Amino acid sequence: MEEDGAVTLYNKTAITDSKKTSFSIKVGLAQMLLGGAIVEVSILNQAKLAEEAGACCLVITEPNRQGISRMPDPSIIKQIKRAVSIPVMARSRVGHFVEAWILERVGVDYIDESEVLAIADEDNFINKHKFRCPFICGCRNLGEALRRVREGAAMIRTQGGLLGTGNIAETVKNVRSVMGEIRILNNMDEDEVFAFSKKVTSPYDLVAQTKQMGRLPVVHFAAGGIVTPADAALMMQLGCDGVIVGSELFNNCSDPFKCVRGIVKAVRHYNDPHVLVENSYGLEEEMAGLNVSEERMEPFGEGA
Secondary structure (H helix, E strand, C coil): CEECCEEECCCCCCEEECCCCCHHHHHHHHHCCCCCEEEEECCHHHHHHHHHHCCCEEEECCCCCCCCCCCCCHHHHHHHHHHCCCCEEEEEECCCHHHHHHHHHHCCCEEEEECCCCCCCCCCCCCHHHCCCCEEEEECCHHHHHHHHHHCEEEEEEECCCCCCCCCHHHHHHHHHHHHHHHHHHCCCHHHHHHHHHHCCCCHHHHHHHHHHCCCCCEEEEECCCCCHHHHHHHHHCCCCEEEECCHHHHHCCCHHHHHHHHHHHHHCCCCHHHHHHCCCCHHHHCCCCCCCCCCCCCCCCCC
16 A cells, blocks of 8 residues: 555565655664663763663753753754763654754754643644654554554554653553554454554554554654563563653662662563562662652643
């Protein structure tokens, strides 16, 4: 099926665009992060610590500040890129294609079109097929995930709470929603897929491909409230390909290296209870500054 220059392939790739870097290559670049932990950093020392702890990629964000949150300063990106050897990701606002263009020119390896930042366009996401750089986008259900893939996302991030409280409940809920819908799709008769694609308001070809593959057609990570090795292992056992660790570990842990290292090992050995036990010792004391609140998590939806 051809649509706007994009061709869907019913094997191990999804969409290719002949005019830009092919989508299959972007998906391949995202697959390099499989089974890893992506860590959010804002300063050089945090970046070096995360790399040393075994992070597979860094998300560079602005230090906490009042007012509108935007893409990070390009000077911070360049400084960190010169100092580390692992891939670097940076966030742009939803729909802000100029920020994405700037980040691509700066030389980031991945761009996160992130609802964590302020919203630039409430109705339109970036047309990611126009960029050479692989994009990661957030979702909380299967329909959102496949709509982002149609727009050109080479990686999906199932997002939980955005408040940085360490509460993983929203993330678990959304990951289970995505995985549950995929299981329902897998058990459907072929004739029912058309109706299902309308129900989740997603392109039929991508819904059919998801059914064929038994999973999302792109790399799938989880983010939000992941602060312990047990949290990371839970996400992996629920079916994710990796996790994204927020900056709350650096802001609230007395030994962030130990916390990040424990999460990295938990992602790699999520089915090994001995590794999980070993990396969970002493975390209560190390994370004493992290307030796990019962406060209601911020909502997040299309264009938010």
